[in-house]
Amino acid sequence: xxxxxxxxxxxxxxxxxxxxxxxxxxxxxxxxxxxxxxxxxxxxxxxxxxxxxxxxxxxxxxxxxxxxxxxxxxxxxxxxxxxxxxxxxxxxxxxxxxxxxxxxxxxxxxxxxxxxxxxxxxxxxxxxxxxxxxxxxxxxxxxxxxxxxxxxxxxxxxxxxxxxxxxxxxxxxxxxxxxxxxxxxxxxxxxxxxxxxxxxxxxxxxxxxxxxxxxxxxxxxxxxxxxxxxxxxxxxxxxxxxxxxxxxxxxxxxxxxxxxxxxxxxxxxxxxxxxxxxxxxxxxxxxxxxxxxxxxxxxxxxxxxxxxxxxxxxxxxxxxxxxxxxxxxxxxxxxxxxxxxxxxxxxxxxxxxxxxxxxxxxx
Amino acid sequence: xxxxxxxxxxxxxxxxxxxxxxxxxxxxxxxxxxxxxxxxxxxxxxxxxxxxxxxxxxxxxxxxxxxxxxxxxxxxxxxxxxxxxxxxxxxxxxxxxxxxxxxxxxxxxxxxxxxxxxxxxxxxxxxxxxxxxxxxxxxxxxxxxxxxxxxxxxxxxxxxxxxxxxxxxxxxxxxxxxxxx
Ligand SMILES: Nc1nc2c(ncn2[C@@H]2O[C@H](COP(=O)(O)OP(=O)(O)O)[C@@H](O)[C@H]2O)c(=O)[nH]1
Ligand SMILES: [Mg+2]
Numbered sequence: 001x002x003x004x005x006x007x008x009x010x011x012x013x014x015x016x017x018x019x020x021x022x023x024x025x026x027x028x029x030x031x032x033x034x035x036x037x038x039x040x041x042x043x044x045x046x047x048x049x050x051x052x053x054x055x056x057x058x059x060x061x062x063x064x065x066x067x068x069x070x071x072x073x074x075x076x077x078x079x080x081x082x083x084x085x086x087x088x089x090x091x092x093x094x095x096x097x098x099x100x101x102x103x104x105x106x107x108x109x110x111x112x113x114x115x116x117x118x119x120x121x122x123x124x125x126x127x128x129x130x131x132x133x134x135x136x137x138x139x140x141x142x143x144x145x146x147x148x149x150x151x152x153x154x155x156x157x158x159x160x161x162x163x164x165x166x167x168x169x170x171x172x173x174x175x176x177x178x179x180x181x182x183x184x185x186x187x188x189x190x191x192x193x194x195x196x197x198x199x200x201x202x203x204x205x206x207x208x209x210x211x212x213x214x215x216x217x218x219x220x221x222x223x224x225x226x227x228x229x230x231x232x233x234x235x236x237x238x239x240x241x242x243x244x245x246x247x248x249x250x251x252x253x254x255x256x257x258x259x260x261x262x263x264x265x266x267x268x269x270x271x272x273x274x275x276x277x278x279x280x281x282x283x284x285x286x287x288x289x290x291x292x293x294x295x296x297x298x299x300x301x302x303x304x305x306x307x308x309x310x311x312x313x314x315x316x317x318x319x320x321x322x323x324x325x326x327x328x329x330x331x332x333x334x335x336x337x338x339x340x341x342x343x344x345x346x347x348x349x350x351x352x353x354x355x356x357x358x359x360x361x362x363x
Numbered sequence: 364x365x366x367x368x369x370x371x372x373x374x375x376x377x378x379x380x381x382x383x384x385x386x387x388x389x390x391x392x393x394x395x396x397x398x399x400x401x402x403x404x405x406x407x408x409x410x411x412x413x414x415x416x417x418x419x420x421x422x423x424x425x426x427x428x429x430x431x432x433x434x435x436x437x438x439x440x441x442x443x444x445x446x447x448x449x450x451x452x453x454x455x456x457x458x459x460x461x462x463x464x465x466x467x468x469x470x471x472x473x474x475x476x477x478x479x480x481x482x483x484x485x486x487x488x489x490x491x492x493x494x495x496x497x498x499x500x501x502x503x504x505x506x507x508x509x510x511x512x513x514x515x516x517x518x519x520x521x522x523x524x525x526x527x528x529x530x531x532x533x534x535x536x537x538x539x540x541x542x543x544x
Contacts, residue, residue, distance in 0.1 A: 049494055074458065074493045092493065097461055111524070114390050116461065129410055131390055133435070146409040151389075151434050176406050188412060190436045362409050 049073075058083050062217045065089055067167045070107075072174060077104065086215050088223050090171040094127075103212040107168070108175035122211040126161055126177055126234065141208050142184040143234045145177055146361065150199060151190035159202035160184050160239060164231040165223050172233060180263075180284040180311050181361070185239025201241060235267055238278045238316070248280065248316045249324040250349045252338040254301070255308030259336070263311050266331050270315065273327055277317035283357040284311045295352045296338060304336060312353050321346055381426045381540065382447050386473065387454035388466050389433035392489040395523040396454055397430040400533070405524060413437075414444070438469065445478035450536055454487045457496040457520075467506050474511070483515040483539040485532055492522040515539050 053070065055063055057079045064086035065075075072090055078097040086105045094106055094113040101120045106113070112129035115121075119136045126143035135153040142148060143161035150156055161184060172179055187199050207227070214225050229236055251266070253259045270277060286309050287295070289302035304310075315324050321343045328339055340346035385393050394415060395405050401417045411432040418427050429444055431437075451473065455466050470486075473479055486508065488499040499520035503509070508516055517535045521528030 053494060074495065076495065093458075093490075095459070095461075112390055114459075128407065129390075131410060145407060147412075149389075149410045149434075151436060188410075190434045361407065 054078075055080060055083075055085055058085075062086075062215055064105075064215065064220065066220060066223060067171070072110065075106070077102075084213070084215060086220060086223075088165065088167070088220070090175040094125075096121075105163075105212050108172045108177050110175040110177070124161065124163060124208055124212045126172065126175075128175075128177060132156065139202060139211055141202075141206075141211065143177070143179070143182045144184055145181045147183055148187050149190065150187060153191075154196070154198045156187070156199040157202045158184055158187060158199065159206050159208075160237050161234045162208050162227070162229065162232040162236060164226045164228070164233055169233045178284040178309075179234045180282040182234055182237060182282070183239075184237075185241065201239070204238075204241070230268055230271065235279060235282055237282060238280045243280065243316045244278060245316055245318045245320065247318055247320050247343050247346070248314050248350050249320040249340045249343075249346050250312060250314060250338070250353055251324055251328060251340075252310050252312045252353065254304040254310050254336045254338070256336055259311060262332060262337075263313070266328060267313070269327050269331055270324070274317070274323050277315050277320050277323060280314040280316045281354065282311065282313050283354065284309050285357045285360050286310075287356070291356055295356050296349070301338060312357065314350050314354070381449045383426065383428045383450045383452060383536075384444060384448045385428055385430040385452045385454065386441060386469075387433055387487075388456070388459075388462055388469065389435075390459070391433060391454040391456045391466075392487075392523040393430050393433065393454045396452070396487060396489065396521075396529065397428055399523050399526055399529050400428060441473075442476065442478075445476060448479060448482050450539065451479060451482050451484045452487060452532075452536075453484060454489050454523075455502060457488045457490050457499075457502060458493050460495075460497065463497075463502075463505055470506060474514075481514050483536075484511070484517070485536055485539070486516070486518040487523075487528075487532055488518060488520045489523055491520045491528065492525050515542065 053073050054076045056076070059081045060083065062084040065088065067089050070087060070089040070091055072092055074092045075087055075094045077085060077094070077099060080099045080102050083102045085102060087107050088105070090108045090110065091106065093111045094109055096104065096113070096115045097117055099118045099121055103122045106123070106125040109125065109127035112131060113125060113127045115132045115135055115138065117134045118138060122139045124141040128145045130142060130144045130148040132138065132149070132153045133151045135156065137155040138153070139157045141159045141161050148158070161182065185201055189198050191198065209227050253263050267279065287305040289305060292301040292305040293299050321340050325339055328334060328337065340349050385397055387393050389410070394408050394411050397415060397417055398405050398408065411430065414429060414431040416427060416429050431441055431444055453470055453473070486502070486506070488502045490496050499518050503518045508518060517539070519528055519532035519535060521532055523529060
């Protein structure tokens with residue numbers, strides 16, 4: 001039985017049912033079709049909508065969308081070659097099919113991105129789910145709320161998402177993505193092959209703008225991109241790369257009106273005062289009082305966790321526990337935060353906290 | 364009306380354990396649908412690596428929904444879950460024209476399985492909230508559902524994300540089970 005329609009590309013179908021009346025402005029309701037002008041306007045609108053959410057068959061060009069142009073709709077990229085494609089807006093879902101040698105920036109994606117049959121492309125993107133199939137040589141600066149999935153793909157390289165323009169933070173919120181939930185380096189390969197690794201991590205000093213250059217065309221002149229690390233809306237994390245020390249420190253910020261800005265202030269201060277220490281991972285997660293008792297081995301934080309999602313950071317490096325304690329105490333009043341008391345307990349606290357968070361996020 | 368309420372309508376089969384198999388390609392929305400059926404939050408869904416099971420219980424009545432990963436590599440394992448299936452739910456991403464043929468072939472193979480012989484089928488034409496979604500009628504035609512013999516079937520347009528159509532799909536499942544008795 002299978003699929004009985006001839007295999008057709010999406011654009012041909014859309015054109016065939018939209019371009020019935022090629023010149024819509026001069027069209028008058030035709031008695032032979034019985035169509036009313038309102039229907040035509042609808043078709044015309046659909047046609048415009050479809051064109052807006054699609055980049056199809058473009059070669060050697062720079063194209064894209066600026067903030068407010070997509071506004072949470074889906075986006076489709078297909079059959080492009082040697083292009084720079086930028087979508088500076090939040091998006092429901094994205095498919096990228098059959099593209100070669102393209103540089104692609106995509107704003108925060110509420111659900112999934114699926115990349116298929118693409119070669120030699122570079123991406124900067126944030127999403128809830130990342131999936132690829134039948135791809136080769138793809139570099140991705142990724143922010144992903146779940147474990148990234150690759151299948152039948154090879155030469156895949158991943159780096160931590162780093163980006164800023166003024167509208168971006170709000171677009172993350174619109175897409176329902178937390179900038180603190182980024183499992184960019186923890187890839188799952190459905191086609192594991194004991195003789196060959198299909199993915200690796202980009203060099204630590206890889207710069208986003210060297211892979212996906214900033215647009216220079218007129219359309220994007222009001223998108224004010226900034227590549228300073230301290231400006232990025234997603235914190236730079238070390239991920240699953242080898243840690244530099246066997247000492248790590250757990251810092252947890254309980255939810256209140258200021259918790260987000262306290263976290264950012266802390267990360268900024270750590271970067272300035274202790275550039276030798278590295279942020280391994282971050283997590284934003286809901287905890288119930290019993291979870292808190294299990295993770296922290298005390299009932300002290302039962303009410304603190306009930307206020308809303310907590311944000312946990314792991315810093316690594318020799319002496320990280322002491323350094324983090326000092327910076328935290330200087331960052332502001334220590335209330336509504338948890339920090340490892342000593343290096344003897346920090347390792348198990350980190351394990352407890354992140355195991356808990358991963359369990360929460362799975363399924 | 365929630366799943367539990369619908370199930371209560373099925374009182375007649377109260378002792379029975381219903382086994383529902385949820386299949387379809389990866390990214391179709393199976394896990395999202397599973398969570399929606401269990402009335403859980405669908406804002407954070409992890410891609411399935413193995414399978415998820417959810418059991419909903421009510422007055423001695425158990426509904427087991429098996430949601431199995433759809434990646435090409437793991438589809439050969441679907442058959443390990445065929446035994447004693449009461450209903451087959453098949454989920455399709457209605458925007459994914461590139462894989463309509465692939466999903467049609469997978470469904471076709473399922474319908475030829477001995478163990479799924481006569482098992483009622485509900486196809487969920489999912490992601491109808493998106494602009495490029497094909498209408499359920501087009502999908503039904505492409506899959507040639509009208510040619511199905513020897514089992515009840517129904518196609519349901521839905522969005523597992525917004526819940527639109529999910530309840531209607533459940534209602535069909537319930538009435539199919541009632542007919543089967
Ligand atoms: N827009 C939209 N997205 C959906 C819908 N159902 C699922 N999704 C998204 O599609 C992606 C894949 O869904 P998932 O349930 O993991 O698919 P599975 O692989 O079949 O289990 C997720 O990012 C979901 O949020 C839907 O009806 N509409
Ligand atoms: Mg799944």
